[in-house]
Amino acid sequence: MARPSRPVYLDCHATTPVDPLVMAAMLPFFTEHFGNPASVGHLYGWEAEAAVQRSREIIAAGLNATPTEIVFTSGATEANNLAIKGVAEAYFSQGRHIVTVATEHSAVLDPCRYLEGLGFEVTYLPVGPDGLIDVAELARSLRDDTILVSVMAANNEIGVLQPLAEIGQCCHDRGVLFHTDAAQAIGKIDLDVQAQHIDLLSCTAHKVYGPKGIGALYVRQRQPRVNLAAQLHGGGHERGRRSGTLYTPQIVGLGKALELAWANQASEQARLGAMRDRLWQALQALPGVQLNGHPTQRLAHNLNISVAGVDGQALLLGLKNVVALSSGAACSSTSTAPSHVLKAIGHTDALAYASLRFGLGRFNTPAEIDQVAQACCDTITALRSRSSIQPAVK
Ligand SMILES: *Cc1c(COP(=O)(O)O)cnc(C)c1O
Numbered sequence: 001m002a003r004p005s006r007p008v009y010l011d012c013h014a015t016t017p018v019d020p021l022v023m024a025a026m027l028p029f030f031t032e033h034f035g036n037p038a039s040v041g042h043l044y045g046w047e048a049e050a051a052v053q054r055s056r057e058i059i060a061a062g063l064n065a066t067p068t069e070i071v072f073t074s075g076a077t078e079a080n081n082l083a084i085k086g087v088a089e090a091y092f093s094q095g096r097h098i099v100t101v102a103t104e105h106s107a108v109l110d111p112c113r114y115l116e117g118l119g120f121e122v123t124y125l126p127v128g129p130d131g132l133i134d135v136a137e138l139a140r141s142l143r144d145d146t147i148l149v150s151v152m153a154a155n156n157e158i159g160v161l162q163p164l165a166e167i168g169q170c171c172h173d174r175g176v177l178f179h180t181d182a183a184q185a186i187g188k189i190d191l192d193v194q195a196q197h198i199d200l201l202s203c204t205a206h207k208v209y210g211p212k213g214i215g216a217l218y219v220r221q222r223q224p225r226v227n228l229a230a231q232l233h234g235g236g237h238e239r240g241r242r243s244g245t246l247y248t249p250q251i252v253g254l255g256k257a258l259e260l261a262w263a264n265q266a267s268e269q270a271r272l273g274a275m276r277d278r279l280w281q282a283l284q285a286l287p288g289v290q291l292n293g294h295p296t297q298r299l300a301h302n303l304n305i306s307v308a309g310v311d312g313q314a315l316l317l318g319l320k321n322v323v324a325l326s327s328g329a330a331c332s333s334t335s336t337a338p339s340h341v342l343k344a345i346g347h348t349d350a351l352a353y354a355s356l357r358f359g360l361g362r363f364n365t366p367a368e369i370d371q372v373a374q375a376c377c378d379t380i381t382a383l384r385s386r387s388s389i390q391p392a393v394k
Contacts, residue, residue, distance in 0.1 A: 092147075148179060
């Protein structure tokens, strides 16, 4: 009781705490089992390699893939770079056209822009007001020289879930590789690289209660076999696809984090969805508050709202002692530009600035959510009564 209370953490799209069970699984690999998985001549190497292999098997099983199709990386940023630049470099003689979406994470958009500078052509598909792409429009954008389509599984700001199976089917019908950034989706929605026709899939541990600095790229090995040009050259680790000594404790952490998330996925998503709905119900009672993104095709723990008639900065400031959240993506919160995702769904700059992204997580309780809902309502009402701007009530 004496300890000053910290704000409620509702920024789980930015990162999540490491689950104590994940931490416990990792610890022995820093000290006791510290061997290099590539040391094939002694016990220390063997036990590290066995732990890495176990993680590879867990991840592959969860995606309906095989262990040799998993490449460990430093996170989703690196996995996206490896997928996009690696495919571009391996397939440029067959074509130089790539299709992606305006609402992708910067870890997809920036590699695409980089490739444009090298002579590739990129189509950035628009999204509807609900944040979803039109698969028919995607199909029309494919050309004979299209080598890759990259569409994220779940959006990191508005939580919208793109129709992966339809997109994958459309790509495979045309013989185009399909990459998906699943950093926000893995462990939260069902992913199946066969059923959804996914050729490359990026993920990261720290959005799913694992450690920062570790992720993986799934790379399809058959029907079709994806060729990938390595982006990090060195000792030839990961079958030459990504060199560098494997970070055993982090890899163990990634495997354990996903194992836990998958084991409890259905019940946990139902719990989070109920709390999220309760929060939305409370906020919806205010005039001039609108939901961003599709109402049902979305992550269960995501709520993104725009609040008419308040200054976004003032709103975050007014809430900062009660709740930790962000107005846009964490990776762009140092920039002052309005969210490119909210702009893409048709918002004005003012409305894009005046938005809040709630990301609920494993350690949140209903009492915390009620506390946050109350604080949000109070702050919005107070700001409006002080401001000369009137809410645009719809
Ligand atoms: C967080 C995130 C990334 C970046 O992942 P890191 O592991 O932090 O590099 C990429 N894409 C999406 C959709 C994300 O949410």
